[in-house]
Amino acid sequence: MIVIGGGLGGLLVAALYPKVTLFEKTPTLGGRFRNLPYRGFQLTTGALHMVPHGSKGPLALLLRKTGANCTIVDSDPIATFYYDRDMRFRQVLKEIGIAQRLRLYLMVSEMCCKRGNSQSFQEYLEKRTCNTMVINGFRSFCIWALSLAPSDVSCCEMFSIMRSLVKYKGPGVPMGGCSGVINALKKVILEKGNNIIHKKIAEIRADEKVYGVTDEDGNEYDDSVVVSNIGVKATSHLVKFPQEYQKKIDALIPSEGIKYSLAAKESLVWHNGVMLTPGLQYIGGINQVTNTDPSLAPHGYHLVMAHQKLTSSNFKKEKRKGLEELEKLFKEKDYELLATQIHRKNNPVNQAASGQDLDQKTPIEGLYLVGDSTKGRGGIEIEGIALGVQRLTQIVPPSSGASVLATQ
Missing domain, CATH: 3.90.660.50 (Polyamine Oxidase; Chain A, domain 2)
Incomplete structure (x- = not known):
């Protein structure tokens, strides 16, 4: 198997599968999920040193599956809410009163039990409540978690996110920050005997099926399975997709x-x-x-x-x-x-806004996608990336022997 891109999705794939050659064009791994040292502070390239569902979510489950040794400390409390002052959730419930509290419980119950539709979540909120504290609470969550307004999120996606919140609970902080996760995955990859090559891929060689890749120096690497973690739009610059599929790619809107x-x-x-x-x-x-x-x-x-x-x-x-x-x-x-x-643009919060994501399979046999343009439904940010990788393991089981060791 060949993996293009050493961001979180690519590293998860390389840590889960045997006989992998991973290509990363920059000298460092992690993409938009790594530490950025500055004046003794560990800033980040993208994420906020948080795992949306802490030690119980999809990412944590995959990390344990790979054997990556990193600790995620669950947040307590999960969240507080600043209106005119900072409040715990129980204080918010008291503030909105019994009638609105009941409406909120019914809304959450409906979101957990139904699939939702293509209607915007903003429209849904306005039909269910007129309480500004409730509406603004959901709005701030959408901005924080998705970098979207409720009007930009479908009910279908938001309902899935709510089910994930109920199932996996709230966030956690990885010890060592984002790079604590990245370094643990790198160690697993190298211990498995997989290869990491810091070179840019210039072409994915394919027609109806994939044959391998060519790097920036013209070296060819043959393999029947290629997984791209560089975003579907960047992938489309390396290989020619069918016209209808390319239209879907061009229609994707990033969150910024x-x-x-x-x-x-x-x-x-x-x-x-x-x-x-x-x-x-x-x-x-x-x-x-x-x-x-x-x-x-x-x-x-x-x-x-x-x-x-x-x-x-x-x-x-x-x-x-x-x-x-x-x-x-x-x-x-x-x-x-x-x-x-x-x-924004080539370095957005997400290559595809939540709910727009494409599947891991592409029309080209043997070419698959992971990353933040193919997030799993209901997955917040990196949890969505983990769900996408999980989906890939169902399509191409790590023990299937489907991939061939990449050779120059």
Whole structure:
């Protein structure tokens, strides 16, 4: 088997399967799920040092299956909610009153029991409740978890996400941050005797079926199974897909956002879960991962991360909105902005917004996809990537012997 791309999805595949050659064009592994050292802080290339379903979710299950030795500490509480003040969930329930509480319970029950349809989740909310606390609570969750507004998410996808939340529970922080996971997977891959080659792939050789790949130096590697983890649009630049399939690829819309990394000598968030921010308009949520792993910041400092959905192409204006909200939220607190990272176009939050994802199978025999344009339904961010890899193992079982060792 040949794997193209050393992001999280590609590494999971290479850790699960035998006789794999993985190609990564950059000198480092992890893609948008790795640490980015800066002034003693461990910032991230994309993710927020959090696993959406902690030690019980799809990613954690796959990591255990690979034998990767990494610890994920579950958040407690899962989340709090900042309206005009920070509240626990039970306080929110008390605030909205008995009637709205009953409506909320009925909504959650319906979301868990039904499949949902193509109607937007915003339309669903407006038909079920007029309570602004409930509506804004779901809105902040969508921004934080999906980098989307409720109007951008179908009921079908949101219902699946709710079922996953009920099944797997809330988030956790991997010790060592994102790179704690990546380094553990790299160790497994090398111990299995699989190969990691830091070269760019220039072509996937295929007609109706795949034959192998060619690297940037013209070297050919033959294999009957190729798995791409570089995004379906980037994959389509390496191989010619049938016209109808290419139309599906071209129609995909990424989810885009802004991440703010803050340094603070005093604690800005009192717990190790997510502080969702329904009281704010642009920022969806904030975490303080150093409450779990102090090594992610220099001694005496906290690392705090906030996420905002992009609503326009005026990035200066978008950034100003976000920073104004952070200033309002943390007024009289002593903190410093370390970095502002905009994730869009070729480096988005997700290559395909949640609910738009394609299947792992492509029209070309032996060519498969993993990553954030082929997430499993109901999977939040990296949990969706894990569900996609899980789906691949059902199509091509690791013990099937379907792949051939790539040879130059």
